[in-house]
Amino acid sequence: MRLPESQVAVLEAASATDERTIEQLSEATGLKPETVTGAAFDLEDAGLVTVATAEAVSHALTAEGETYADAGLPEVRLYRAAVDAGADADPVPMGEVIGAAALDGPEVDIALANYARKGYGEVASGEIRADPEADPEADSEAAALAALVADEAVADDDALDQLVRRGLADRNERTVRSVTLTDEGVTALMEGIEAAETVDRLTPEMLTSGEWRDVEFTPYNVEADAPERQGGKVHILRQTAERVKDTLVGMGFREMDGPHADSEFWINDCLFMPQDHPARTHWDQFALDVAPMADIPEDLLERVRSAHLDGVGDDGDGYHSPWTEEVAREIDLRGHTTSLSMRYLSGHEIGDLEPPERFFSVEKVYRNDTLDPTHLLEFFQIEGWVMAEDLSVRDLMGTFEEFYEQFGITDLQFKPHYNPYTEPSFELFGTHPETGELIEIGNSGMFREEVLRPLGVECDVMAWGLALERLLMLMYGFDDIRDVHGTLCDLDLLRETEVLH
């Protein structure tokens, strides 16, 4: 029988009586594990070996686990310190024992929670008691921890599970394949096997010398285990942002850009947000301690000031509240990209605009929110507006329906809303594909006269700010935005999520 060299090597290293793992065979033959796996599968196809598959579980200490392996589990340290302080006879003040146990920060809570659970004693009204019968030497979690450090097998599954639950160890699973010779394999070996020299890659030398004509090529085995390679790829949020941009360009929009740190004038004042109104802090913007903005167009500044103080039009009315240029010139990180819409609509960005016009941006905004599954301190807003004669709310709704449909979202819901700068205003909602919950995906409306007049716009403008991350949640079913970006992101999720087209 003639077989490729690698198969001959594996066959010779395998045994009819003992299972040999791919790892062992790789060591015995000097071949790479993936080559051995490929050869083993080919030999199995030829009936010469069997390949068995098993899941092997192993545990490795986390950094926290390593710390406790050195210093001792917090609850054990607490018990020892309590006994030293005499708490096995009479209760002792907590503070004293915690100090003596050298427990610090979160370790205190960890120690207390596990102290009671393991029956080391109890803590009540600031005093600690230690059960004289308890034996820290018999602590099964401490024993499992010590065994893991020493690289020894741990038989106590409950203790291991508990370490994993406490975040002190990680559980790893991997597939282990083992090879055994079949009767045919043994016979073939006894009859003698000739190694056919095979070639696994074509080289330029083989081509020039003509040697390629005579060699035997190793067949590809696409099922062979191979090391996983993580190539770089464009972040899913960025991919979606690009798709949103393409979609809006396809709908006839042009892109706006502008400063992330901008004056309150463009962020708030142009939007008819009174300077002393909670709406100004409602954005909870990040204020920057930098020089105020000097170059605000004087005529526009004056018109905006007058809109705030006296209102717009004959029967207009202002806010009757203080308005100062100083506040208007202060710099914040923008809490929305509506600042860009103001810059463009004012004519100061790319000159005066004639209706109809459509603009958008997909850009970062910053808000001092509390982090939770649907909020980050920075996120991407899909800003947009349409300037035209005689726009109605139906145009606004129709535009959203057309836009979201491109992303497979067809169940939009609208809720009346209030913004100081639009009338009427609507919030948009979509249904989360996994949880079925309605989630807010955007805010919109028709800019009011008090916004448009000072900007010098004489026709209607409908506008919106949509959250890119929320769109992503509806498209992919993500339920925690912190998995997708920011410091807590889930790299495996990002690597494995298939891109939707």
Ligand SMILES: N[C@@H](Cc1ccccc1)C(=O)O
């Ligand atoms: N600025 C609003 C969005 C919006 C833009 C334009 C008009 C209406 C609403 C927000 O951040 O929520």
